[in-house]
Amino acid sequence: MNVKVLQHSMTVLLVFLLVFAVPFEAVQAAPPATLKLGSKGADVPDLQYRLKTLGYFSDDLTDYFGTKTLESLTRFQKDHGLEADGVAGEKTWTELKKVSVSQAELNMLARIIYAESRGEPYEGQVAVGAVVLNRVESSSFPDTIKGVIEQPRAFTAVDDGQYKLKPNETAYQAAMEAVRGIDPTNGALYYFNPETATSKWIWSRKQTLKIGRHVFAV
Secondary structure, three states: OEEEEHHHHHHHHHHHHOOOOOOOOOOOOOOOOOEEEOOEEEEEHHHHHHHHHOOOOOOOOEEOOHEEEEEHHHHHHHOOOOOOOOOEEHHHHHHHHHHHOOHHHHHHHHHHHHHHHOOOOOHHHHHHHHHHHHHHHOOOOOOOOOHHHHHOOOOOOOOOOOOOOOOOHHHHHHHHHHHHOOOOOOOOOOEEEEOOOOOOOOHHEEEEEOOOOOEEEO
């Protein structure tokens, strides 16, 4: 696909996500409900949002499980080796949460990207998002985006308050790419600015590449 066309498509998707999304700021503690055609409730827009971030669902978010949601969910199930029954049960939710994010989680990811790497090359911003997600997958870190970002002393921008800044569209685009599996770091768990880093420990990590001012390491 032409790069300009791809960038335009991602921008259009982000407009849908940011403008037409039903507010869903709280990550739900209780397991999501089993959903099927005709279902209603707060878990439906979360399902739709997750499918939207992965490119399966293109309509506005609602609290009703209609035919468009059914078609989108069935395609997701087929692509991920699940029974394509159009029902969002335990196995489907488990797989979906492995490869997608909620609206609240995408906002968190965009905020940390903006706070930590605004002004860096776009690839470097995607890389910061990828590091967060790599930590979620690692047994050495918390297993949620919120847990990783809010881990004590993990990110300078959280400690100094920059994490509270409102992210721009580029940060959301970078977050979206990271969620969809783009990882310029090839699995890095750390990054630092060699010009400002004061920790001796971080220099002991195996460095893999440098993007902009950030060195990435495992």
